[in-house]
Amino acid sequence: MKHAHSMPFGAELLEGGGVRFRIWAPDVPEVVLERLHGGTWQPTSMQRGDGGWHEHVSAEAAAGDRYRYRMPDDLRVPDPASRFNPDDVHGPSEVIDPRAHEWTDDAWTGRPWKEAVIYEMHVGAFTPEGTLAAAAQRLPWLASLGITVIELMPLADFPGRRNWGYDGVLPFAPDASYGTPADLKAFVDAAHGLGLMVLIDVVYNHFGPEGNYLHAYCPQFFNPAHQTPWGAAINFDGAHSRTVQDFFVHNALYWVEEYRFDGLRMDAIHAIRDASTPPIVEEVCAALHHGPGRHRQVHVVLENDLNEAHRLERDEEGSPLAGTAQWNDDLHHAAHVLLTGEGDGYYADYAQRPLEQFGLALAQGFIYTGQPSAFRSGEPRGEPCDHLPLAAFVSFLQTHDQVGNRAQGDRIDALADPARLMAARACVLMSPHTPMLFMGEEYGASTPFQYFCDFGPELAAAVTAGRREEFGGFSAFAGDTAQMQIPDPNSEATFAASKLDESERVLPDHAEVLGQVRALLRLRQAELVPRFGAGTRIHQWSCEGDALRIVWQLDEAHGGDAGSPAFLHVLANLGTAEAEVAWPPGRVIHRMGAQASEVGGASLVLPPGGVCATLEEAQDA
Structure with missing residues (x-):
């Protein structure tokens, strides 16, 4: 069967042949479509319509064509709804035929959430090749281990050849460094054939700092009334916000319908500035739960530092009204303090009674359910959660954030006693929570996961300096000499050091961890999941x-x-x-x-x- 998601913007193949190109730029009097044909760029003025839309239908255009948009000041930009940008974020877009892939998973309807065991994966660092095709070859091994969900870190096209993914600027285009749209569809197809669900991490709270041209020709995409760490917030509640909301709702549906993902992980929804009714998070969740993909089980995992239990409420039948589950940072923080003794920064909220707090998190989910947070200057944090199903909490001992935001990117395996660490891991893997492993955790990987990126020269220098200044307040990195030991995020060596080393799996200490994790996951599947x-x-x-x-x-x-x-x-x-x-x-x-x-x-x-x-x-x- 073939699958596609129709959108009111971007490049859409027409049934009778040709392509409709459409872009939103309310303040631009004329947009010129430039299409590469016969080695030369052919310009065509687009027709300006109501509501700030510019459109052109080309009978000659076809899948595989490269195209871009030219603004009156000669600025040339990719399609903000590009399905693929093979030459990175500054280059032209490519027309993609969304129905070209012959899916083999027609019988796939998803899996119940209670069966979820999540494996967080960064495609670039998961294998030496760093591609979707290479990652797909490892899926049978993960399925045999007892993993049931692959959660891919963001794939939206980012600047350069390497990035965590949270600097994406083309939300519909899988980054070319990992492969083509066809490669991503083949990955999801293969996963479904093995009984694995696949979630994609999406970032709806900001665009990355390089390659986002919307500021230049479509300021309506942003609302300066709300300021964020990344500048003016994405416009979800100001003038013209309906079009912006539609852009992101379509993005969510696109991943589920066209790529057949089993749902989303929504990054840092606490950083979304949105006073609309309903807010964009709820609108996205409703579209996924009740949209064209509703014949499948579709799940939405939230990251929300505010611990807003109301976003995880269930209806009378027990189905999620919005989010299926939320990352449970509370449990992680208590476990980290308990196992390492560290109490700096946000760990200060968990430094007094970490064992008790770890137990409380296993018992009810959130630890902070309205109490004042010392780290937040006494501000109350969270909402009561003890009425929620325990599967609504995604619990873990490490994630890309908690590892990669350390100066050296060291994993908890390098910081904690192995026996006590394994005991805490056993508590999580046997709990009715939804457990998650960060890639490599299943065998106690010793490779770090450091912060890496590949920005242009000017931005790269600022990011490197900022990263080192960030840790200047820590005694271990006081002084210029010590700060120079912090890995340079833009260095290719930093990325290379973060790649998993699969050969570790057979070494005695790592094999022991792997054996314990495998036994716990088999126990969970055989004895516990049927009773959850x-x-x-x-x-x-x-x-x-x-x-x-x-x-x-x-x-x-x-x-x-x-x-x-x-x-x-x-x-x-x-x-x-x-x-x-x-x-x-x-x-x-x-x-x-x-x-x-x-x-x-x-x-x-x-x-x-x-x-x-x-x-x-x-x-x-």
Whole structure:
């Protein structure tokens, strides 16, 4: 089957042949379409219509043609809705036939969210080749490991050959450094064939600092009444905002319909300035949940520092009204302080009782649900969340942010005791939360993930200086000499150092981590996911010295008395000394370093990093 998403802008192939070109530029009296034909650029004045639209239909144009727009001041710009920009963000766009790919996944309807185990991937750093085609070759291995969701860091065309993806300026064009639109469709198609969902990270809070020409010819795209760290905010609530809103709603639908993604991860929605009704986040979610892709299960994961539980509400049937889930930074921060002892910056909010806060996060999701945040000068943060399903929280021990925003990009594996780290990871992977691994975490990768980019010379120098000044307040980087040790974001060596080294997987220490992660994911799939559902909630939790006891009530027992609940008990020693605790009831489903006490066997001895999990069902009572 062939799939395409029709849009009111950009270059659209017509059924009878030819291409319709359309661009929005309300203040521009004339836009000239330049199309490359026979090695020369052929100019054609576009017809100006109502509402600031400029349009031209060319019977001769076809898929594969290069084109660009010329403004009255001779500025030549790519199509802001370009489906592909093979020569990077400053070059011309290419007409793409969205129906060229022959999909093989017609039977694919997605997977329930309770089955989600997310793997965050940066395409460029995931393999030595750094391409979608190379990444697709590794998908069978990830599926066999127990991963069910690939979450791709942003693909929108960015300046240069390497970038985290959050500096994209052409939201509809997959970056050419990773491959072609056909390569991306083949990646998603292959993933679906293996039972893997694929999410794409999208950035609707800003455009990158290089290659965004909208400021020059379409200032209506921005609202100077709202200022952000990137300048004037994207215009979601001012004059002319309806067209801007449509641009991003179409972008969300485009990825789901034309590329058959299983949903989005929406970056930093707390940084979107929007007083419209409904706000753009809710409008995008509604379009995805109720649009043409509704015959499939489509999910939306939010990043939201405000901990706004209302964006995760469910309807009477348990379906999301807006976001399916949210990245749970609270859990990460508490775990990081607990495992490393670090308490600088935003970790200060978690420095006093990290074990208790880690337990609270596992029990209810957010830690901050309206309490004052010391890091935010006492401002209250968050909303009550204990009524939400636990699967609404994407929980993790590291992400691209939490690794890459460190000066050297070092992973938590380089900072924490391996046994205690594995115990915390076991708590996350066995929890009813939606667990996420950052690429390489499955085997404790030692390669860093550093901040890298490839800007033009003037901007590159400013970014390098800014990166080093950012860490100037830390004692470890005081002075010019120490700051020079911080990797240069624009150096190709910084990017190369951030690539995974797959050969590590067979080394003893890494193989041990991999074996533990594999066992936990198999346990989750076989024993826990079938018991997760609407009835899953916290039953009780407590800190017993440095040991954490969590008991979740699962759905009704399988094979037990009708209406009898099942309970998942997890005990983990996250301290540095041996702990003795009461033995949990039920059938042991996971043990790591835990031993029965020699006295009567009624208690459990947990060494540092020791874990014991049991499943208590009616027949076990």
